[in-house]
């Protein structure tokens with residue numbers, strides 16, 4: 278079948294653009310399923326989303342191009358359903374891959390009039406205006422509100438609804454803002470949510486007992502049920518997610534969705550069961566290709582699979598008002614698909630309004646033939662708006678993610694003007710794999726691997742005290758933050774990095790307890806000074822056009838990079854731009870253990886930030902001729 282599925286004959290005979298899914302209204306209900314290899318398909322209706330026996334069965338009619346259909350004048354809004362698909366004499370029972378709603382744990386789909394799930398004023402909901410700089414904050418729904426100290430009501434903890442609550446404070450004491458108010462104070466512009474489509478690893482019947490990041494998709498077009506206050510009723514999770522997005526928009530954030538189209542939870546998936554193997558890559562011996570490291574790879578290069586991914590992403594934008602996508606293992610998907618998506622989003626919503634970026638790598642080789650995969654090697658050739666995570670700056674600053682002992686600029690490694698310059702340029706143009714900084718996602722840490730704090734503890738604290746750390750860890754954290762906030766590209770912050778988030782040294786916490794993973798709001802207050810340092814850097818970054826520039830001209834802004842002393846380097850940046858008072862930036866980073874003398878170029882240099890204070894730019898404080906940079910410190914100046 279692999280050869281047949283790959284052939285143009287198959288594509289010509291079976292590709293369809295017919296609407297797929299269940300569509301209900303007062304005029305009636307239509308079910309359409311693409312099952313090109315099926316001998317028979319039965320539609321089975323249920324009164325409930327789980328447990329109850331089949332209420333009615335309807336054989337579906339075979340149509341052209343592999344399509345199966347059942348139409349009725351009844352309005353089946355709120356009725357649950359699944360399919361029995363017979364292929365080669367074997368019957369697969371499956372939810373609808375195009376289902377937009379489902380019962381608990383996603384085993385049955387639900388026919389639903391989606392307009393019923395719109396919160397008040399949903400039609401008027403729109404994202405806040407695009408700001409000159411985009412700063413992305415990566416957050417997991419349960420992590421956000423699980424910690425009791427966060428002051429959320431019990432019913433909202435770990436749920437979509439927690440994002441709709443303003444006014445939460447630490448221990449409900451009214452002093453230290455948590456939740457939504459905390460995010461607003463921080464100043465980030467985009468909230469990237471870890472997978473929030475329906476995934477399989479948490480039992481939705483006891484959601485408080487399970488935890489997972491959610492990189493195991495089951496129903497791509499349905500929100501995850503364990504984050505809903507009622508996972509049994511198919512409409513509740515939809516309405517609550519829409520309310521969450523509306524609240525984020527109303528509070529000034531755009532919302533990025535983390536999507537995992539490269540693999541599914543298992544081969545026991547709706548995609549597999551409706552068209553066995555069509556949606557999956559196979560090795561020559563017939564086994565499932567495993568470039569994802571998760572047991573299967575989705576075959577994005579096949580036309581109905583590409584259509585599926587495209588339809589799904591566009592559906593989330595249209596139905597849920599999503600503002601962009603972070604693609605998991607984008608290096609497993611093909612460039613045609615990624616460019617088609619970017620083009621469709623640009624056409625519908627305005628060029629560059631919806632962000633698309635991903636991981637430009639894969640876990641291992643994949644069995645895709647005849648297509649270019651969207652990995653690092655492809656970034657120079659593709660649509661320059663498609664971005665990717667930059668592991669070069671990440672690893673240069675703090676050391677590789679492969680070995681906890683490996684070090685970078687801030688924790689005992691070597692820094693030179695030459696590498697610093699590449700980092701500041703966002704590894705774009707002649708400096709690296711990106712065309713311009715519009716493609717570069719500049720970051721130090723994310724949900725994967727050690728938190729920044731834990732990595733610094735591993736390399737700088739002989740006692741490996743993850744909770745407390747030591748002064749060197751704290752200094753290195755501030756220095757690391759100052760460095761990446763001075764790099765071109767789009768900034769990306771792992772939630773809690775700004776308060777020294779720790780997972781106790783655990784590297785891969787995808788299924789650790791929520792206590793290991795959740796945002797510790799108590800710690801956010803304890804490390805308030807570090808939070809303030811990040812807040813200062815965020816606010817400063819929004820004022821510096823020289824660092825925000827994402828165009829072809831950005832690299833010419835980097836006037837000169839120079840070594841000041843061993844492990845101490847600086848860079849001069851052309852900061853001219855609209856409303857900018859500062860013509861030139863002098864960004865210096867002393868990664869050594871020694872204070873270093875810096876001879877200043879001519880003129881009066883305003884201190885923008887130093888090793889302790891990232892709000893120095895708020896007060897007039899100018900330096901001339903020379904100054905000293907303390908050990909393990911940044912010194913950011915403007916003239």
Ligand code: CA
Pocket residue numbers: 382383475476477478479481495501502503
């Ligand atoms: Ca689920």
